[in-house]
Amino acid sequence: MSLREKKAAKKREDILRSASLVIARQGYQHATMEDIAAELLMTKGSLYYYFKNKQELLFYCHDLILSKAISKMEKIQREDISAEDKIKKAIKAHVAIAIEEKEIFNLIIEPEQIFSEEHIGRIIEKRDRYTGFFDQFIEEGIRNGEFNLKQKKMARMMIMGAVNWTQVWYSAAGEYDKKEIQTIYAEYLVKMLV
Amino acid sequence: MSLREKKAAKKREDILRSASLVIARQGYQHATMEDIAAELLMTKGSLYYYFKNKQELLFYCHDLILSKAISKMEKIQREDISAEDKIKKAIKAHVAIAIEEKEIFNLIIEPEQIFSEEHIGRIIEKRDRYTGFFDQFIEEGIRNGEFNLKQKKMARMMIMGAVNWTQVWYSAAGEYDKKEIQTIYAEYLVKMLV
DNA sequence: TTGAAGATTGACTTGTAATTCAAAAAAAGA
DNA sequence: TCTTTTTTTGAATTACAAGTCAATCTTCAA
Structure with missing residues (x-):
């Protein structure tokens, strides 16, 4: 796995961790993609680069x-x-x-x-x-x-x-x-x- | 209680019954006011006459x-x-x-x-x-x-x-x-x- | 150093469903 | 019947959040 791929993999994990966190706080329906992105200091557009939806x-x-x-x-x-x-x-x-x-x-x-x-x-x-x-x-x-x-x-x-x-x-x-x-x-x- | 009031009370009950039914079928988040109204052959505007929201x-x-x-x-x-x-x-x-x-x-x-x-x-x-x-x-x-x-x-x-x-x-x-x-x-x- | 591939942005589009409301219809009472 | 009040309507508004995308920035390998 190249450095780039490793980084991407790590980012995916980070996102999952943050998503878990936000969902734990707000529940699935009330956790918006924006909230999840904010937790990571990203914008939601980026999330869609890593996950389809x-x-x-x-x-x-x-x-x-x-x-x-x-x-x-x-x-x-x-x-x-x-x-x-x-x-x-x-x-x-x-x-x-x-x-x-x-x-x-x-x-x-x-x-x-x-x-x-x-x-x-x-x-x-x-x-x-x-x-x-x-x-x-x-x-x-x-x-x-x-x-x-x-x-x-x-x-x-x-x-x-x-x-x-x-x-x-x-x-x-x-x-x-x-x-x-x-x-x-x-x-x-x-x-x-x- | 006047006839009118009785009717209104009954309607409120009907609505609750139908709402229960629709929610039972679709879950709260997916039961729309329109679905509930449709069940009663009403329009959703009417529901707001009986319930605030x-x-x-x-x-x-x-x-x-x-x-x-x-x-x-x-x-x-x-x-x-x-x-x-x-x-x-x-x-x-x-x-x-x-x-x-x-x-x-x-x-x-x-x-x-x-x-x-x-x-x-x-x-x-x-x-x-x-x-x-x-x-x-x-x-x-x-x-x-x-x-x-x-x-x-x-x-x-x-x-x-x-x-x-x-x-x-x-x-x-x-x-x-x-x-x-x-x-x-x-x-x-x-x-x-x- | 540089340019191509990768990553990020944010404004925009889209879709959904709640809520509002003026006008119309129905019902009740005089 | 006629007038007033209650009820219903459906079109318009509002709110919100998902998903898109062209443009921009970053990174890294050559």
């Missing part, structure tokens, strides 16, 4: 987070610990993402409202890959007798839902800190499974 | 659903059954609302994105009144020994989150029907509390 910019923001999330899960998957500990770690990791990436994470929740056909397929696929890890951990626990439940899928959805919800109410200044939430969520939600 | 129209849609939800809870509250049964009924009721009112319910989740100061206060207040019922049921269960947990508030949030999430994935054509979801959610989530 707002939707595509969004798509890559989204994709970045999902990729990070998936690699966390892969790491957990490889660890040599009980299924219970795996699902607990997974819950904690998911809490962290939901809290730290607030608004962008929201997009993962409701892609249909924002993305068009072309992106949706890829998003759903990747999202399924992510949630699949939770299914695996649950199944592992059932197989080796740690857990006991029939409705695996619904249990997973309850867990995801509970955790995704933190995104709505969590505030850094609030009553609970992240660590507390992680611990308690992991503990309580696992009680559903055993 | 789109936001206010929305506010009343929202308020209507929340009112219905609260009165369901009040009914459960008055019943002479165990705390466990109360929370189970509450969960089932909440599942029903989340599924049936999909998009409008969404507004309850994220009012900050849409409403301005003037409405937000009233919304939050009413929403708190609603979630307060869940707190009451949980506390009741703790008091009389049915439940055993320290983190009441977080438990409530996990329950609400899990249930709110159904709204995202539930589809009438999908794998599970409403009743199934209600039963399993109530059963599993209560396992967290005991």
